[in-house]
Structure formats: C-alpha cells, structure tokens
Amino acid sequence: MSTVKKPLTPRVPRQKRRTVVENDEFAAFGRRIIRAHGRRVATGDVEALRDLVALSSVIDDAIGEAVIGLRAFGYSWSEIGSRLGISKQAAQQRWGDKP
DSSP states (O other): OOOSOOOSSOOOOOOOOOOOOSHHHHHHHHHHHHHHHHHHHHTTOGGGHHHHHHHHHHHHHHHHHHHHHHHHTTOOHHHHHHHHTSOHHHHHHHHSOOO
C-alpha cells in the first residue's frame, strides 16, 4: 500500500498535437477553386454570383468548427488568437461558449 497522498488536482497529460500533413497544399487547392469560381462568374454567369457570396458564410462556419476542434485538442485561446492575428480575448469572445 502506498503512503503517498494523491494530489488534489490530478495531472492530466496534455493531448498530443497532430502532425500537420499537407495543410498548405490543401489550403492552396481551396483558394484555386474559389478563384476559379470567381472567374467563371466573371465570364457572365450572373446566377452563380449568389453562390460565390454564400461561400463566405461557409468559410466562417468552417473557421468556427476548426477553432472548436483545436480547443478540444488542447490549444489555448492565446495560440489560436496568435494564428488569427487577434487577441486571445477576441478569439474567445467570438468562438467561446456563449452564456
């Protein structure tokens, strides 16, 4: 039997960070598709203009999902905010739990 008392707050190991694989290439692919869509609209496809504008809300949703996932993965608001060029407080206000 151990005589060592258990700590009041158990140490929980920080989750391992995933190895980034091809994210730069994947993001470049997405940018190329969006630009191509813009060029298609510019050639007279006025009906597709609404779809192109709607991509901004899809991108906002994807950013929110990414931030929530990174938080669950163990990243701090400081780490996330620094990657977005905003303060940790701004990141937390935008994507943190709403009261």
